[in-house]
Amino acid sequence: MYNSDMKTVTIRRLVGIFILLISLGLLLWGLWPFSHAVQSLPIPPAELRLPTPQGFAPEWFTLF
Amino acid sequence: MRFSRLGRFLIAVGVLLWSGACSAMPAATLTPAEATMAPVSAPTAPVRTSAAPTMPAEQPTAAPVQPTSAPEILEKRRLTLEWPATMRAGDSDDVRLTLEMDASGNLVSTAEISGHQTSAKVVQIPDLFKTHNVMAEARLDLAGVQVVPDNLVSQTLLPGQRVDFHWSVKPEEVGIYRGNVWFYLRFIPINGGAESQRTISAQPIQIRAVDMLGLTGTPARVLGALGTLVGSALGLDNIVSWIWKLIRRKKGE
Numbered sequence: 001m002y003n004s005d006m007k008t009v010t011i012r013r014l015v016g017i018f019i020l021l022i023s024l025g026l027l028l029w030g031l032w033p034f035s036h037a038v039q040s041l042p043i044p045p046a047e048l049r050l051p052t053p054q055g056f057a058p059e060w061f062t063l064f
Numbered sequence: 065m066r067f068s069r070l071g072r073f074l075i076a077v078g079v080l081l082w083s084g085a086c087s088a089m090p091a092a093t094l095t096p097a098e099a100t101m102a103p104v105s106a107p108t109a110p111v112r113t114s115a116a117p118t119m120p121a122e123q124p125t126a127a128p129v130q131p132t133s134a135p136e137i138l139e140k141r142r143l144t145l146e147w148p149a150t151m152r153a154g155d156s157d158d159v160r161l162t163l164e165m166d167a168s169g170n171l172v173s174t175a176e177i178s179g180h181q182t183s184a185k186v187v188q189i190p191d192l193f194k195t196h197n198v199m200a201e202a203r204l205d206l207a208g209v210q211v212v213p214d215n216l217v218s219q220t221l222l223p224g225q226r227v228d229f230h231w232s233v234k235p236e237e238v239g240i241y242r243g244n245v246w247f248y249l250r251f252i253p254i255n256g257g258a259e260s261q262r263t264i265s266a267q268p269i270q271i272r273a274v275d276m277l278g279l280t281g282t283p284a285r286v287l288g289a290l291g292t293l294v295g296s297a298l299g300l301d302n303i304v305s306w307i308w309k310l311i312r313r314k315k316g317e
Contacts, residue, residue: 016299026287041143048137050136
């Protein structure tokens with residue numbers, strides 16, 4: 001009787017510890033901060049100018 | 065008969081001489097209107113008026129001042145985009161776009177080549193801020209993800225000031241989401257007139273939404289917390305009594 005009770009307590013504690021480890025893992029994953037990606041582009045002053053209308057006539061047109 | 069042949073010959077010679085005279089005429093000079101409408105192309109090596117070029121003392125070269133070029137923002141800027149490459153499905157995170165001054169400072173530095181004869185064309189570049197109000201606009205396009213705000217965001221761009229754009233993104237389901245971050249500049253003439261817009265960049269981004277054992281962010285955290293309590297009660301039930309005995313032993317000592 002004493003041995004069966006001890007076995008039950010041991011099994012209960014093992015199950016409890018297993019649940020505890022899984023839950024801690026879930027909690028850690030749920031709270032873990034993922035890193036951010038960063039991309040930096042230099043913008044030269046030539047890009048920060050007024051848009052100018054560009055001619056679209058083909059070059060051969062200017063021969064006439 | 066002989067006269068008609070001679071006549072035809074003289075006429076042909078006259079036409080040839082006249083066409084030759086026409087082709088040898090000098091090129092037409094541009095009228096003032098045509099001169100101002102000449103295409104404004106960026107000079108290959110413009111020298112900014114803010115810093116005079118370094119000339120060798122033994123060969124000074126005069127730098128003629130050219131007519132004004134197209135106005136531009138005389139600042140070196142940097143566009144920085146930050147986004148979560150990986151995030152939990154069901155959670156929200158922040159995408160940030162920043163237009164700031166470049167670390168090297170303001171105006172473009174002038175090229176200095178020692179020992180060389182420098183013949184530079186000084187180009188007057190008008191400051192765009194003096195003639196226009198500049199608006200910085202940005203938009204995040206990301207299909208399948210809840211984006212707030214989901215429309216175009218505008219802010220006033222002031223000289224030397226940075227602008228920040230923030231979006232909150234929340235993917236509901238697991239997957240890989242691809243989109244673009246658009247950045248525009250809108251130029252509004254101070255003296256009135258038509259506005260113009262220029263697309264500065266369109267940066268692609270990719271966000272990967274993940275889960276754990278089929279659980280998204282919030283369910284995983286809730287289940288993890290509950291499981292921690294239950295697991296502690298089941299597996300560590302003698303811990304409390306053990307700690308209590310330890311405390312009582314120390315008090316008895």
